[in-house]
Amino acid sequence: MSPDEWESLCDRCGRCCLHKLENEDSGDIYFTDVACCYLDEESCSCKHYEKRQSLAVNCLVVKPDWAERFHWLPSTCAYRLIYENKELPEWHPLVSGDKDSVHLAGISVRGRTFRDNEVAEEQLIEHLITWVN
Ligand code: SF4
Numbered sequence: 001m002s003p004d005e006w007e008s009l010c011d012r013c014g015r016c017c018l019h020k021l022e023n024e025d026s027g028d029i030y031f032t033d034v035a036c037c038y039l040d041e042e043s044c045s046c047k048h049y050e051k052r053q054s055l056a057v058n059c060l061v062v063k064p065d066w067a068e069r070f071h072w073l074p075s076t077c078a079y080r081l082i083y084e085n086k087e088l089p090e091w092h093p094l095v096s097g098d099k100d101s102v103h104l105a106g107i108s109v110r111g112r113t114f115r116d117n118e119v120a121e122e123q124l125i126e127h128l129i130t131w132v133n
C-alpha cells in the first residue's frame with residue numbers, strides 16, 4: 001500500500017484524537033469526550049497535521065506495523081478494521097464516495113467534544129463515554 005493509499009484509509013472521524021483512560025489491571029481502554037485542542041471540531045481533522053507530533057506529545061502516527069497497539073484505536077477505525085481483517089463499513093468515505101458520510105452516520109465526533117485545554121486531567125474520569133469503544 002502506498003503512503004497515499006494508507007492515508008486515504010482515514011475516515012476523518014476524529015475519534016482517535018479523544019483522550020482515553022486505561023484500566024491498569026485489565027488493559028481495557030475507555031474513551032472520553034475530551035478531544036485534543038488541535039482537532040478542528042467541525043471537520044474532525046487535525047488543524048496542524050504536518051507538525052502534530054511536535055505540538056501534542058501524546059499524538060501518535062498510525063503505521064502498518066503497529067500490531068498490538070491497534071487496540072488503542074476505536075473499533076470503527078479503518079486501520080484497526082484492516083488489521084483485524086474486517087471490511088470497511090458502508091459509511092466509510094472510500095465505500096460511500098462521500099467524505100461527509102462519516103458525519104451523516106453519526107460516527108465522527110463533530111459537535112460532541114470538549115477541548116483538553118478546558119478540562120483538567122483529573123476530570124477526565126467524569127467524561128467517559130460509551131458511543132466510542
Ligand atoms: S480513528 Fe482512525 S479513521 Fe478515525 S480519524 Fe483516527 S485514524 Fe482516522
Ligand code: SF4
Binds near residue numbers: 017045048
Ligand atoms: S495533534 Fe494529534 S491528537 Fe491532536 S488533533 Fe492533531 S492528530 Fe489529533
